[in-house]
Amino acid sequence: MTDETIPATGLEVRLRAHPGDQVRADDFEVVEIPIAEPGDNEVLVRNEWMALGAVYRDQLDPDTDLPIPTFQVGQPLWGRTVGTVLRSNSPLLAPGDLVEHFFGWREYALGPAQAFFKRDRDLLPAPEYFLSQGPTAWRGVVDIADVHDGDVVFVSGATSGVGALAGQLAKVRGAALVIGSTGSPDKVDYLKSLGFDAVFDYHDGPVAQRLAALAPDGISVFFDNVGGEQFEAALTVAAHGARFALCGALAGQFGRGDGGRPRLDLMRAFPKEPVLRPFATLHTPDQIEDWNRRFAELLAQGALVYPHTVFEGSVAGLPESFLGLLAGRSRGTAVARLVAPERG
Ligand SMILES: NC(=O)c1ccc[n+]([C@@H]2O[C@H](COP(=O)([O-])OP(=O)(O)OC[C@H]3O[C@@H](n4cnc5c(N)ncnc54)[C@H](OP(=O)(O)O)[C@@H]3O)[C@@H](O)[C@H]2O)c1
Structure with a gap:
């Protein structure tokens, strides 16, 4: 009352x-x-x-x-x-x-x-x-990309609301290596404190080179919040059959550039046979309630933070x-x- x-x-x-x-x-x-x-x-x-x-x-x-x-x-x-x-x-x-x-x-x-x-x-x-942003992070990590034991996951825009949860959820699902990209040195430190294994500032040189150094055998999952150059770089370093959960295009939304319309290099894509899945989470009551229950459990287990x-x-x-x-x-x-x- x-x-x-x-x-x-x-x-x-x-x-x-x-x-x-x-x-x-x-x-x-x-x-x-x-x-x-x-x-x-x-x-x-x-x-x-x-x-x-x-x-x-x-x-x-x-x-x-x-x-x-x-x-x-x-x-x-x-x-x-x-x-x-x-x-x-x-x-x-x-x-x-x-x-x-x-x-x-x-x-x-x-x-x-x-x-x-x-x-x-x-x-x-x-x-x-x-x-x-858990309903979206969960859907992308679990339902779209099916992250599981041993995956090498790259989360772009990792300090976004979606990205910071997606990276933690990838660890919860057993990923062997979770890489995040962000826009400043203090955010690099922040993401490491959340449990990301490797983090780079996307202003520091070509993204494809940074990724190739961090994941020499390629990435098996890409959770994309950014689009633009980061999408193109992820395709460059994708392992065969990599799963791409395409969630957002921050480079186009905030940068007002062409982030939402990256170049899809078909000649590079053919032999890698990646699975590209854009998705939209409409936040149905079921999705939200399922997530809130899971979120409570994961927080109680100390498996992630908000x-x-x-x-x-x-x-x-x-x-x-x-x-x-x-x-x-x-x-x-x-x-x-x-x-x-x-x-x-
Ligand atoms: N598909 C779906 O169902 C669904 C649902 C919800 C959200 N989304 C999308 O998911 C993405 C993340 O959403 P959100 O609400 O979590 O975002 P958010 O928290 O609003 O993201 C803010 C962050 O975006 C980053 N950013 C700004 N300009 C950037 C640029 N030019 N390149 C790369 N990163 C840049 C900044 O981090 P840095 O300082 O690190 O650059 C900033 O801290 C968005 O694209 C959103 O539209 C999709």
């Missing part, structure tokens, strides 16, 4: 204009709006944590190939969020329940109870753990926090703290 006072107004972030090549804080506007009481079958939720991720960069553009809706000028942005139900006019949820939903980028969320998914507060160590970076600054600071993500200031999943309980 909660008898928390509900303020008359709350903040939300709207898109002021589609960005050009460079995202700027004034592409967004932070607006104060009235907080309404829930109607029939509706709930009112105080938003506590929101995930910040590369996907928002794509959603800011007017034309993308994403399988989800993009952001509209003048409208609030949306995204994965967890919070606490404050008022409920539905038998599905009660005040005090922890819920996950997509009405992010705002302090308070109001909507039909069916759009809010109840989470077990006691399952994971803290509410922000429910925002991990790599994440907290961006403070609440809803008013979200545009700056997002710029911080774009500038590479996150390690693991970027989570933004929204409204603390019992705000005055």
Whole structure:
């Protein structure tokens, strides 16, 4: 139960204009709006944590190939969020329940109870753990690439929310060697502290040369979050029959280059017979619940940690926090703290 006072107004972030090549804080506007009481079958939720991720960069553009809706000028942005139900006019949820939903980028969320998914507060160590990129990392490592004993795995974009979990999961599945790429020396150290066996900075010379030195017999699995040169390099060093789980294209999303459209060198590919599998995890309720259960078990066993970076600054600071993500200031999943309980 909660008898928390509900303020008359709350903040939300709207898109002021589609960005050009460079995202700027004034592409967004932070607006104060009235907080309404829930109607029939509706709930009112105080938003506590929101995930910040590369996907928002794509959603800011007017034309993308994403399988989800993009952001509209003048409208609030949306995204994965967890919070606490404050008022409920539905038998599905009660005040005090922890819920996950997509009405992010705002302090308070109001909507039909069916759009809010109840989470077990006691399952994971803290509410922000429910925002991990685990469903995607698990699907790529286990269902798509089938990582198993002895594999030599290369994870590109290894400090991303997806990548930092994918590398740890590859170890859990018995990989013999897990290599990660990242963009700065401090992130190299960070990934080693997570258990990556070898890590290199992709700014330090041709990626194919770095990989060839680290995996002289080739890689058997590639978990790609980056695309571009790193995809092409992975194909160069792929062992025969290597499995490629193609998850993201950070080099194109953040770098705005041609990262999402790397060159597929067919003459190199033919004799290696690689299996190239792009995939999209749509975060179905089943995928999320399965992952959360597994995540709890793996954390309890000490088999992995939840790599994440907290961006403070609440809803008013979200545009700056997002710029911080774009500038590479996150390690693991970027989570933004929204409204603390019992705000005055
Ligand atoms: N297929 C699916 O179902 C699915 C689901 C979720 C996400 N995704 C995709 O998976 C990828 C990772 O998502 P995420 O949300 O985990 O990412 P994220 O945490 O937002 O990634 C942030 C990291 O991207 C790296 N980065 C920035 N510019 C880069 C560049 N030019 N080249 C290489 N790396 C760069 C930076 O690390 P460095 O400092 O190390 O460069 C930064 O810390 C994205 O492409 C995302 O769209 C796919």
